Amino acid sequence: MTDMEQDSDPVTAALVIIGEEILSGRTTDANTTYIAAYLTRAGIALREIRVVPDLEAEIVAAVNTLRPRFSYVFTTGGIGPTHDDVTTDAIAKAFEVAVVVDPDAVAAMRTHYAEDELTPARLRMARIPQGAALIDNPISRAPGFMLENVIVMAGVPRIMQVMLDAVAPRLRTGRPMLTRSVRIDVAEGDVAPGLAALQASHPEVQIGSYPFFEQRRLGTFAVLRSVDPAKLEQALAGLWEVIHTEGFSAVAAEPD
């Protein structure tokens, strides 16, 4: 734990991924890395992710545990037209509000679907918890929504991505987390003492160590993270000093 979270008013988030298909191993989640990187760039610190099945009680429990703890809770999945799409009802239940057919959602869907395509199943996607603000979906028009600090998005990656773009301007953002990475061509165990000393002398920079194995050789990515550019550069200089003193082979790596 670094001191950076005591910085002025950090903006934090949790992500709830709703989908039996992830838990069964059928589908590899394609949204987490995109959302994590998107929020990190925006200065919103993603602090926890949960994957839960398409069961109302599980969704309610996760959302109600997380929404008082973080600035925002994002959800993906479970807002489609089929019987296993239970997220909207779960969010309404979590907030103890009714679900209503939203006229703006219906109007948006009319621009995409012909009248005879607006079946009862599809109109399920216009059901929105009372009091929620719609999140536009320029691709297929069935909207996401935001209720207090909970942001409900589709699970289909390209639709989730346009919803994230649509809602982002409404969100409070903090100082963006800055990152510097260095690839060091020695095993983690060899760089460990130097990194531990560096972390001790730079408590406001978070220092991560990630081993890799390439062409039969072990190496380590050292990743420094801070919202403070000056402290980040000081820690980076300290890292290069460790590398030089120890005689390690190393190279600055692409920022992520």
Added chain:
Amino acid sequence: MTDMEQDSDPVTAALVIIGEEILSGRTTDANTTYIAAYLTRAGIALREIRVVPDLEAEIVAAVNTLRPRFSYVFTTGGIGPTHDDVTTDAIAKAFEVAVVVDPDAVAAMRTHYAEDELTPARLRMARIPQGAALIDNPISRAPGFMLENVIVMAGVPRIMQVMLDAVAPRLRTGRPMLTRSVRIDVAEGDVAPGLAALQASHPEVQIGSYPFFEQRRLGTFAVLRSVDPAKLEQALAGLWEVIHTEGFSAVAAEPD
């Protein structure tokens, strides 16, 4: 929620992924799908996944919330040699036991590391919560461990995988979840009423609907899951009847 969980003594699991690098978007988690599919095949139902940062308090909270709720809790990450590897201490704290240098772990590591490589940093990997059973790591020898129903594994995928193989024979397993998938070449909204009726008439089979978009056309994978082969085949026959009645184009899909 289907009735299948009231079947004789289901075996359940949660997975805790420990890693700031997932939350920041730097790294795409490579273990979830592997573990989910592995457990599903073994008849262990993965019911929840959490991703938490490398912070002792967060790990303790996740593990202590999950271990009374599920047959097993698996963790990945945070058992390496560097200062940001805090999982072992967190697990010991969760169980209120001491951490000890385990002689068997040291002996295993001696078979891999030369004496001068067994630095204090690397010997951190022989620190094990008191009372835990070691999980062998044939690749780099630093072991994982199992304490009561909590199974602690490395985050590096190829090492996690050999640890999972090593611990699997010690685990209680249930009836394996069986799956049948059918690819239907119509949009989810069109197949929704038929799937809802099918789910209502086959409550012991879990029916999932997953949209896809291919060559500019929408389609739907219907996925049926059950531990009961006869009920699964009955539901599958029902699905084909729906498809035939509606005149949909469809084909059996690869099992996942």
